[in-house]
Amino acid sequence: xxxxxxxxxGLVQSGGSLRLSCVTSGFTFxxxxxxxxxxxxxxxxxxxxxxxxxxxxxxxxxxxxRFTISRDNAKNTVFLQMNNLKPDDTAVYYCxxxxxxxxxxxxxxxxxx
Numbered sequence: 712x713x714x715x716x717x718x719x720x721g722l723v724q725s726g727g728s729l730r731l732s733c734v735t736s737g738f739t740f741x742x743x744x745x746x747x748x749x750x751x752x753x754x755x756x757x758x759x760x761x762x763x764x765x766x767x768x769x770x771x772x773x774x775x776x777r778f779t780i781s782r783d784n785a786k787n788t789v790f791l792q793m794n795n796l797k798p799d800d801t802a803v804y805y806c807x808x809x810x811x812x813x814x815x816x817x818x819x820x821x822x823x824x
Contacts, residue, residue, distance in 0.1 A: 713813045715807060717732070719731040722821045726795055733791075733815060744809040746761035751802035762789065779794075789806055804818050
């Protein structure tokens with residue numbers, strides 16, 4: 712059974728930091744390109760970052776330089792370090808496998824101004 716469980720969201724002040732984690736099971740994590748998306752109220756779902764099997768990372772322009780995606784294949788876990796958070800970053804953040812189209816249930820990130 713495929714599972715992706717996000718954690719680490721919460722309420723933070725503008726300029727603060729959060730680290731999201733996504734623990735996975737039920738598929739070959741190391742063979743998958745993993746990604747983070749986010750969905751804010753009234754907006755379309757937005758790609759945030761992705762990391763390939765060789766740990767090459769790509770970022771949306773809106774987060775480039777502030778967010779860092781990483782992975783630990785031994786723990787089947789993908790991370791998203793978010794620094795210098797802004798109110799526009801407020802959203803539910805989802806992790807998923809790009810290759811298999813599996814997605815977690817999301818974790819809420821709220822940035823107060």
